[in-house]
Amino acid sequence: MPRAAPDKRTRRGETQAQARPYHHGSLKAALVAAALALAEEVGAEGISMREAARRAGVSPAAPFRHFPDRDALLAAAAAEALRRFRGEIDAALAAAPAGDPLLRLKAFGLGYLRWAMRNPAHFQILSTRGIFDLESSPELSADNARIIAMVEATLADAASAGLLRSPDTKLVTVASRALVYGFARMFIDGHFPRWKVEAEGAELLVEPLLDLFIAGIAKPRA
Secondary structure, eight states: OOOOOOOHHHHHHHHHHHHHHHHHSOHHHHHHHHHHHHHHHHOGGGOOHHHHHHHHTSOTTGGGGTOSSHHHHHHHHHHHHHHHHHHHHHHHHHTSOTTOHHHHHHHHHHHHHHHHHHOHHHHHHHHOTTTOOGGGSHHHHHHHHHHHHHHHHHHHHHHHTTOBSOSOHHHHHHHHHHHHHHHHHHHHTTOGGGGTOOHHHHGGGHHHHHHHHHHHHBOOOO
């Protein structure tokens, strides 16, 4: 018995679905970009596979070729956000003097806060465990650990050079993290107007704030 010819509409739909990833160059990258754009517009909680697919111009089923579920898409979005964050940190450190660990710590803080304040939705993906837990991904957890290790190494260099007021570098590491994370959250959560600081002017506080912190942890020079 002769086989029935495939429905032309189905065949056309399959051809279009197969062609779209090539139109984008990379379906996976297009979906990650769509997820990050969604985070900026409606918050990370609003990221969905269906809407990411719609924005990428593919069928609702297409994302499942690369991501088994929404958590996997969130992990990929977090990885891209972390890559951009690391780029900002690296650029800030490249501009800092190699032989001064306290100035390098300040540069790290500048890169951290400027990126967080200019990319609040992406910062929230990385920092809010209710949205995505970096520790759930071994790869992202390792990348995050490397960033923390950079701060620890910088403070260890400062301690070795006799530049720190306190010998407890762990305490200073936690304090530095609390400062930048707390400032970023105050900005993102809209607390600055309560302190008579306009949101637009908050970024102007970043450098003097870091200078004050560095002065507080630095050993007074004779």
